[in-house]
Amino acid sequence: MTLNLVELSPATIVAVNTMSLKPGQEEFLAPISYSIAATVIDPAKAWQRVAVDGDEVVGFISASFDEDAPHEHFKSVLLRINVDADDQGRGIGRFLVEALVDEVRRRGLDHITVMYEAGEGGPEAFFHRVGFTPVGETEYGEVVAEIRV
Numbered sequence: 001m002t003l004n005l006v007e008l009s010p011a012t013i014v015a016v017n018t019m020s021l022k023p024g025q026e027e028f029l030a031p032i033s034y035s036i037a038a039t040v041i042d043p044a045k046a047w048q049r050v051a052v053d054g055d056e057v058v059g060f061i062s063a064s065f066d067e068d069a070p071h072e073h074f075k076s077v078l079l080r081i082n083v084d085a086d087d088q089g090r091g092i093g094r095f096l097v098e099a100l101v102d103e104v105r106r107r108g109l110d111h112i113t114v115m116y117e118a119g120e121g122g123p124e125a126f127f128h129r130v131g132f133t134p135v136g137e138t139e140y141g142e143v144v145a146e147i148r149v
């Protein structure tokens with residue numbers, strides 16, 4: 001496997017949108033807090049990257065960096081990470097989170113937050129393994145976790 005990180009582009013966006021999930025994973029992709037916050041997330045502040053193995057799209061990560069975000073959780077936040085079902089469990093998710101942490105450091109920020117739903121089939125164990133520590137809960141009951149850099 002030769003993993004590379006590329007920008008989201010017309011060449012990759014279709015493949016990103018057609019990546020598959022394992023059964024039961026759909027419900028974990030977007031916590032309620034994200035739909036509420038969608039109104040306040042500025043697309044210009046989005047950081048999105050695609051993991052490619054050779055010329056195959058295998059993963060996607062999206063974050064937002066916005067010092068003016070009205071809520072603390074959304075100032076430096078991982079919004080979405082997903083790895084194609086067939087390629088999960090090969091270190092691609094970790095590769096993407098490490099790239100994000102590099103970006104956080106590059107921007108001179110001191111943390112990255114993620115919000116997720118706990119539960120069987122969800123990303124909780126992954127987020128713990130790659131370094132996120134729970135620090136609270138949203139008003140909708142999602143876990144708030146962060147990596148300090």
Ligand SMILES: CC(C)(COP(=O)(O)OP(=O)(O)OC[C@H]1O[C@@H](n2cnc3c(N)ncnc32)[C@H](O)[C@@H]1OP(=O)(O)O)[C@@H](O)C(=O)NCCC(=O)NCCS
Pocket residue numbers: 021025028029030079080081082083084087088089090091092093094095116122123125126127129130
């Ligand atoms: C969560 C997700 C991105 C993980 O990607 P991945 O490429 O399979 O993860 P990796 O192979 O890099 O795993 C990194 C570590 O997490 C661990 N891990 C990953 N998934 C795990 C699980 N379901 N249970 C326990 N540990 C898990 C791995 O064992 C590995 O540990 P190690 O490096 O210490 O050996 C992937 O499962 C996915 O796309 N899920 C569906 C979408 C989703 O829920 N996204 C999160 C919300 S937006």
